[in-house]
Amino acid sequence: xRLSILSGIFSYFGSVTSSIVSLTGSCMTVIPYLLRLGDNxxxxxxxxxxxxxxxxxxDLPPRTRGFLFNNIDLCTGCEDCVRICPSRCxxxxxxxxxxxxxxxxxxxxxxxxxxxxxxxxxxxxxxxxLVHTRQFEGAAYHLxxxxxxxxxxxxxxxxxxxxxxxxxxxxxxxx
Amino acid sequence: MSYEYSMLELGPYHSSxxxxxxxxxxxxxxxxxSCQVETGFLHRGLEKVCELHYWPGAIVYIxxxxxxxxxxxxxxxxxxIENIAELIIPARARxxxxxxxxxxxxxxxxxxxxxxxxxxxxxxxxxYALRDREKILDLFELLTGARFSINFLRFGGVNxxxxxxxxxxxxxxxxxxxxxxxxxxxxxxxNRSFLKRTACLAPLSMDQVxxxxxxxxxxxxxxxxxxxxxxxxxxxxxxxxxxVPLGLGQAGMIGDVHDRFTVRLREIAQxxxxxxxxxxxxPDGDYINPSVNLxxxxxxxxxxxxxxxxxxxxxxxxxxEGLAFLNRVQFRVPSMANFEIIPHLLxxxxxxxxxxxxxSLDLSVAERDR
Amino acid sequence: MDFRKICILIxxxxxxxxxxxxxxxxxFTLVAVYFFILIPSGWFFSYLKRKISADFQARVGxxxxxxxxLFQPMADFLKLLQKENRNEVSHTETLWLSIYSMIFYSTxxxxxxxxxxxxxxxxxxxxxxxxxxLVLALGTILLGLSRxxxxxxxxxxxxxxxxxxxxxxAFICLLCAGVGMKSFQWxxxxxxxxxxxxxWNFLSNPFEFVAFIVFVMSGLVILAVSPLDxxxxxxxxxxxxxxxxxxxxxxxxxxxxxxxxxxxxxxAVVLFLGAWVLPSWVYTLADGExxxxxxxxxxxxxxxxxxxxxxxxxxxxxxxxxxxxDQITNFSWKILSPFALVALVGASVLFSxxxxxx
Numbered sequence: 001x002r003l004s005i006l007s008g009i010f011s012y013f014g015s016v017t018s019s020i021v022s023l024t025g026s027c028m029t030v031i032p033y034l035l036r037l038g039d040n041x042x043x044x045x046x047x048x049x050x051x052x053x054x055x056x057x058x059d060l061p062p063r064t065r066g067f068l069f070n071n072i073d074l075c076t077g078c079e080d081c082v083r084i085c086p087s088r089c090x091x092x093x094x095x096x097x098x099x100x101x102x103x104x105x106x107x108x109x110x111x112x113x114x115x116x117x118x119x120x121x122x123x124x125x126x127x128x129x130l131v132h133t134r135q136f137e138g139a140a141y142h143l144x145x146x147x148x149x150x151x152x153x154x155x156x157x158x159x160x161x162x163x164x165x166x167x168x169x170x171x172x173x174x175x
Numbered sequence: 176m177s178y179e180y181s182m183l184e185l186g187p188y189h190s191s192x193x194x195x196x197x198x199x200x201x202x203x204x205x206x207x208x209s210c211q212v213e214t215g216f217l218h219r220g221l222e223k224v225c226e227l228h229y230w231p232g233a234i235v236y237i238x239x240x241x242x243x244x245x246x247x248x249x250x251x252x253x254x255x256i257e258n259i260a261e262l263i264i265p266a267r268a269r270x271x272x273x274x275x276x277x278x279x280x281x282x283x284x285x286x287x288x289x290x291x292x293x294x295x296x297x298x299x300x301x302x303y304a305l306r307d308r309e310k311i312l313d314l315f316e317l318l319t320g321a322r323f324s325i326n327f328l329r330f331g332g333v334n335x336x337x338x339x340x341x342x343x344x345x346x347x348x349x350x351x352x353x354x355x356x357x358x359x360x361x362x363x364x365x366n367r368s369f370l371k372r373t374a375c376l377a378p379l380s381m382d383q384v385x386x387x388x389x390x391x392x393x394x395x396x397x398x399x400x401x402x403x404x405x406x407x408x409x410x411x412x413x414x415x416x417x418x419v420p421l422g423l424g425q426a427g428m429i430g431d432v433h434d435r436f437t438v439r440l441r442e443i444a445q446x447x448x449x450x451x452x453x454x455x456x457x458p459d460g461d462y463i464n465p466s467v468n469l470x471x472x473x474x475x476x477x478x479x480x481x482x483x484x485x486x487x488x489x490x491x492x493x494x495x496e497g498l499a500f501l502n503r504v505q506f507r508v509p510s511m512a513n514f515e516i517i518p519h520l521l522x523x524x525x526x527x528x529x530x531x532x533x534x535s536l537d538l539s540v541a542e543r544d545r
Numbered sequence: 546m547d548f549r550k551i552c553i554l555i556x557x558x559x560x561x562x563x564x565x566x567x568x569x570x571x572x573f574t575l576v577a578v579y580f581f582i583l584i585p586s587g588w589f590f591s592y593l594k595r596k597i598s599a600d601f602q603a604r605v606g607x608x609x610x611x612x613x614x615l616f617q618p619m620a621d622f623l624k625l626l627q628k629e630n631r632n633e634v635s636h637t638e639t640l641w642l643s644i645y646s647m648i649f650y651s652t653x654x655x656x657x658x659x660x661x662x663x664x665x666x667x668x669x670x671x672x673x674x675x676x677x678x679l680v681l682a683l684g685t686i687l688l689g690l691s692r693x694x695x696x697x698x699x700x701x702x703x704x705x706x707x708x709x710x711x712x713x714x715a716f717i718c719l720l721c722a723g724v725g726m727k728s729f730q731w732x733x734x735x736x737x738x739x740x741x742x743x744x745w746n747f748l749s750n751p752f753e754f755v756a757f758i759v760f761v762m763s764g765l766v767i768l769a770v771s772p773l774d775x776x777x778x779x780x781x782x783x784x785x786x787x788x789x790x791x792x793x794x795x796x797x798x799x800x801x802x803x804x805x806x807x808x809x810x811x812x813a814v815v816l817f818l819g820a821w822v823l824p825s826w827v828y829t830l831a832d833g834e835x836x837x838x839x840x841x842x843x844x845x846x847x848x849x850x851x852x853x854x855x856x857x858x859x860x861x862x863x864x865x866x867x868x869x870x871d872q873i874t875n876f877s878w879k880i881l882s883p884f885a886l887v888a889l890v891g892a893s894v895l896f897s898x899x900x901x902x903x
Contacts, residue, residue, distance in 0.1 A: 016880060019367040026864040029362040030299060030601040044306045044603045063320040063338065084469070086232035118235040118326045123334075124469055132320070205699070205871075296772070296867030302602035368772065368866045526699075527869045 057134040065117045067135040070108055070150040074129035077103035081121035081130055089114035090121060093151070097163065108151040113143055183526075187216045191294065191530035194540025198517075198533075202526065210521045212514060217544040225504040230256065230330060231469055233501065238324040240506060241542045243286055244279040246272075247484035249328040251491040252504070254409060256330055259476035259495055262467065266458035268332030269410045273453050274345065275318070275327065276410075276482070277446040281352060282311040283485035284392075284439040287537050291436060292363065294530040295372055300363050307355050310348050317341055330471060332463030342454055349447040356440055364437060373433040374426035377520045377532040381430075388512045391487025393536060396422035396438040397430030403483035415452050417445050432535040439537075472499060486510055486537050510542040571664065575653060578662060582844070583653070587803045590852060591618040594859050601863045625799075628792030641691070642794060644684030645801050652677040656811050657731035659821040659847055661840025668728035671719060674812050675712070678767050681805055682708035703870045707775045710877035711766030714885035718760035721753065721889040722746060722816040725896045735820040745819040752891035757817040759885045761854070764809040766877050768802075770858065772865040775873045810851045818854070821847040 057066065077094025093107035122130050140146050155163075186197035195216035201209045221240060225233040233252070240248035250272060257264060264272075285308040292300035312322040318341055319327040319334070327334050363369055379389065379397045390401060402419045404412040420441035426433035475497035481490045487509025494503040513536045520532055592607065592615060599606025607614025654664040655673040665673070682704055689701020723729055726737070738745050747757035765773045790798055814820065821843035828839070868876070 022365055022367040023861065023865065026362050026366050027860060029358060030860075030864055033603055034597070034600045036600075044302070044309070045605050047605060047608055061317045061320070061338070063318070063335070064316055065320040084229065084231060086228050086235045116235060116324065117321065118324070119320060120231050120235065120326070120469075292866075296774070297865065298598070299602050299863050302604060306603055362864065363866075366865065368868055371868065371872055372866055525869060525871070 057136065060134045060136070062134075064134045064136075065119045065122075065132045067112065067133050067138055068110055068115070068121070068148075069131055069133050070110070071129040071131070072105055072108065072150050072152055074127045075103075075105050075108065075150075076127050076129075077105045078126075080124045080126070084120045084124045085115075086118065086120065087114045087116050095155070104152060104155060106151050106154050107149075109147050109149050111147045112138060113146040186213075191533070193290070193533060193538040196514075196540055200521070200526070200529065205525055207521050207524050207526065207529065210518045212517050214514060214540065214543055217540050219545065221545040222504050222506065226500055226502065229499055230473060230501065233504065234328065235324070235326050237504075238326055239541065240508075240545060241484065241486070241489075241539050242323060243539070244283040244485050245323060245325055246275045246279045246328070247482055247489050248491075248506070249325070250276060251480050251482045251484075251489050251506075252493070253328045253330060254480035254482065255478045255491045255493040256473050256495070256501075258478035258480055259493060260330070260474050262331050262464055264332055264410075265461040265464060266411070267336075267460045268462050268464075270453050270457055271318075271333050271337065271462065272328065273410050273412065273415075274450055275315075275325070277450050278311050278314060278345070278348075280446050280485045281443050282308050284443050285311070287439055287534075288359070288436075290534040291432075291531070294534045295369060297363060297366075297369070300359065303355070303359070303362075307351065310351065314341070314344055314348060317344065329463060329467070329469075330473070331467040332461065334463070336462045342457070345450060345454060349450050352443055352447045356444055359440065364433075364440065370426055370433065372528075372531065373436065373535075374431060375428045376432045376528060377524060377535070378428045379430040379435075379516070379520065383516060383519060387516050389487070389509075389516060390512070391483070391485070391509050391537075392438045392442060393435055393487065393513060395420065396434040398422055401488075403481050403488050407481050409480070409482060411453070415449050417449050417452075420445065432531060435535045435537075472497065473501065484509060486513070486539060486542070506545060508539075508542045508545070510537075510539045513538050514543055571654070574662065574664065575650075578653060578658065582658060582662075582848075583804065583807070586807060586848065586852075587800060588618045590803065590807070590855060593852065593856060597856060597859060598863050601860075622796055622800075625796040626793055628795075641684045641688035642797065644680060644687070645797065648677045648680050648684070649801055649804055652808065656808055657735075657815050657820070658811070659840050659844035660732070660735070661837060661844060663731055666730055666732055668730055670731055671723065671729035671734075671812070671816070674808055675716065675719070677808065678805060679708070679712065681801070682767070703775065704769070706874055707769060707870055707877075708767050710874040711763045711881075713763075714759050714877060714881040715763040715767060717882070717885040717889050718756040718763065719816070721756040721885070721892050722760070724889070724892045731815060731820075734815055735822055738819045738822055740819065740822050740824040742819070745817065747817040750892065750895055752888040752895065753817070755884055756888040756892065757813070759881050759888065760817065761813055761858070763877065763881050763885070764813065765858065766873055766881070768805050768809060770806050771862040772867055773873050773876075774867050775870040806855065807851065810854050811847070814847060814850045814854060818850055 060066070077092060079092050079094070082088075082090045082092050089111040091107060091109045091111075092105065094103045094105045096102070097104040117132075119132060122132055138146070181202045183200045183202065184197065185200065186192055187195040189198075192198060197213040197216075199211040199213070200207050219239075221236055224236050228236070234249055237248040237252050238245040285304045288304040289301050289308075292298070292304070315325055316322050317338055319325040379393060381397055381399060383389070384394045384397050384399045389399075390403075394401060398421055400419065400421060403409070405419060420438050422429045422434035422438055424430075424434060425437065428434075473495045475495055477492075477494045479490060479492045481488055483489075488507070489509060490507035492503070492505045492507070493501060496502050517533070517536070520536070521529060524532055595617070596606045596614070607617035610617040610620045652674055655670055655677075657663055657666075657670075686701045686705045689699075689704060719729075722734075726733055734746070742748060747754050762773075764770075766775075769775055823839070823843055823846060827842070
């Protein structure tokens with residue numbers, strides 16, 4: 001009976017002491033953060049856009065998959081990117097230009113509201129016209145603004161006339 | 176009032192729940208007498224979508240199986256299709272895959288600490304763990320190009336080699352994690368209030384683990400020594416020397432919430448060890464089997480592969496008929512068993528402890544609903 | 546009208562004011578206390594709390610609103626005031642809100658804020674803040690019970706249970722602090738302590754130290770200040786009585802929660818931490834004209850000590866997880882109350898031994 005009372009008292013005071021010790025221990029671990037010692041001299045969060053510490057596109061690693069950019073001069077209009085895109089967000093319209101070795105890519109739209117930035121289109125592009133930039137700030141007010149147009153535009157009537165003439169000349173030469 | 180049962184319905188959107196799910200709790204006074212769980216609010220048809228794309232597109236979707244640790248979904252899928260094709264993965268690719276897996280495990284456990292600390296009410300640990308997780312996400316960005324949906328594994332290896340500066344930064348992060356686990360211990364693990372809140376709370380018994388098929392840190396906290404990395408070793412895990420932490424019952428009962436927390440702390444330390452061993456002996460060679468590319472077609476066959484994800488045993492069953500699209504992809508997710516155990520764990524729990532128990536199970540609604 | 550005439554008019558007005566009945570003086574003092582002491586204290590404390598928690602958590606904290614975020618609390622307050630209430634306020638909720646206002650405006654005169662603003666200096670003035678905390682609890686309980694749903698009902702019961710468990714040790718510590726005093730007047734407590742920490746009440750003997758710690762902690766329990774939030778924490782899951790509040794009512798509610806915490810800290814500082822007493826040479830310098838100035842210095846000194854105490858509690862709350870209600874009542878009944886009783890008995894024995902010895 002006596003043992004149980006004594007052990008009860010000891011465990012009571014033991015629990016009180018351990019609470020105070022663990023509380024002081026926890027309080028002491030945050031002191032280096034308050035006093036900005038060593039590693040903790042700078043906060044982790046920052047106000048955006050902070051001109052000193054916010055990351056800009058050039059600070060990001062070279063492999064970062066940001067917004068896409070298509071160099072239309074190199075693009076061959078093969079539509080491999082359209083076929084592999086898992087979100088089906090690329091639309092391409094291409095036709096043969098007057099000179100049969102070139103393709104006129106009249107429409108190359110990427111809908112960034114659907115794009116998941118997986119990078120498969122960039123991997124598959126063998127002319128390396130489609131690349132990832134490191135841009136990450138793409139917020140817009142309207143959904144239409146999220147579609148980027150990289151194409152050359154529709155072929156004009158005059159240009160089509162020129163192509164027809166060119167093809168006629170090539171056919172005449174071959175004859 | 177104490178003789179009537181009262182009912183509280185939480186969800187589908189609620190700040191204390193791990194995701195969209197409905198939880199119907201019946202109370203007897205202050206304690207829960209029974210509960211019903213309803214899930215399916217986050218069903219996105221992930222398994223069906225994998226049948227509608229070539230395998231590179233399927234990998235992009237599988238990234239979203241468990242958004243917090245996307246590598247495990249990709250890994251288990253790639254292992255399955257490599258089994259079908261009987262393809263050899265180069266040693267360097269295997270090493271890179273292990274490094275990514277262990278980093279993802281650390282990141283997932285850090286986010287677990289964030290959830291548990293938030294439900295218990297300690298905001299300081301939330302911010303410390305998030306800060307450390309940022310460093311790991313920066314590592315992912317350096318290697319793969321994205322922080323979360325990495326889309327980095329391919330049929331036969333990985334997509335690209337390590338960049339310069341990656342190995343040094345990984346060593347820094349591993350050393351940092353050793354320091355941080357000590358800091359979390361000082362600040363939080365043996366804090367008296369945390370112990371009072373989590374000791375002997377919702378213990379998971381061995382019977383429940385075996386009957387419900389619970390795997391991962393939850394099962395290991397109850398003393399069930401099962402780790403896929405040791406039992407069905409994959410990649411190069413059999414060449415690495417590491418321990419599998421089991422629950423010690425330091426707070427009074429094996430398998431309670433405190434054990435589930437400390438097991439994950441110790442797993443972070445073990446993962447750092449694994450990464451260091453791999454990096455010390457990083458083999459040279461190809462990062463992908465040269466005979467495959469993005470246009471490869473998976474030969475006909477059927478395979479089931481398993482990995483140890485941060486939540487438990489993740490399995491993938493792939494059926495291919497040699498066509499461009501796979502015939503069937505099915506995932507066995509660890510969160511399925513964790514959801515089934517909720518009604519049993521929540522019996523006789525105070526209403527104030529319900530969020531803590533839910534957070535301690537490391538539930539992922541995205542994984543459960545696919 | 547030139548400048549001189551305006552000055553003469555103001556002087557005449559001030560003279561008439563000096564001849565006004567006492568209640569006019571009192572009202573003006575109360576308004577001055579409200580606008581120049583309480584609201585700035587609330588502003589400053591809220592800013593300090595957010596900045597210091599941010600420092601602990603390696604964050605920035607308020608930084609854009611005003612110079613390094615100084616106007617952030619006022620911006621939040623103004624934003625809340627502009628919001629409308631979501632539902633119609635029912636009659637029971639109006640009752641609760643009047644109770645809250647009642648505590649607020651009735652205990653404001655009682656707070657000892659230095660010899661300048663000592664409005665209620667009677668023999669029982671130390672008991673009146675206790676009344677405030679009990680009425681606050683009553684109001685919150687009524688609010689919870691009136692909700693009818695499980696969340697409010699259980700929330701109300703929890704508050705009742707928690708408050709009751711905290712009041713018992715708090716009262717005992719108050720008695721312990723007053724051992725040896727002739728009455729519970731604020732000015733007597735100020736006289737019995739000095740400027741330096743070793744002359745403060747809490748270091749006079751170990752029982753008083755224990756009584757100080759228990760007093761502060763039981764205050765946290767009664768007022769549900771974090772980390773002993775209990776009934777007020779995690780409002781969404783288990784029913785906070787105030788989870789329905791929006792807009793202006795929320796602003797009033799938050800300010801009242803700050804006010805009772807502030808009031809309790811002021812009482813703790815006056816009872817145990819040396820009140821507002823400045824070094825003795827300051828008082829020898831004073832003559833009739835400078836008394837008001839010294840009163841202001843005393844007030845500032847008191848406020849510095851009060852903020853220090855409140856920020857230590859904020860420090861502890863940043864680091865500690867929140868406890869459950871039944872764990873808090875356990876703590877209060879099983880640990881705080883025995884220690885308070887032992888402190889009271891010990892202090893009384895010590896005091897009687899000293900007086901008998903004479």
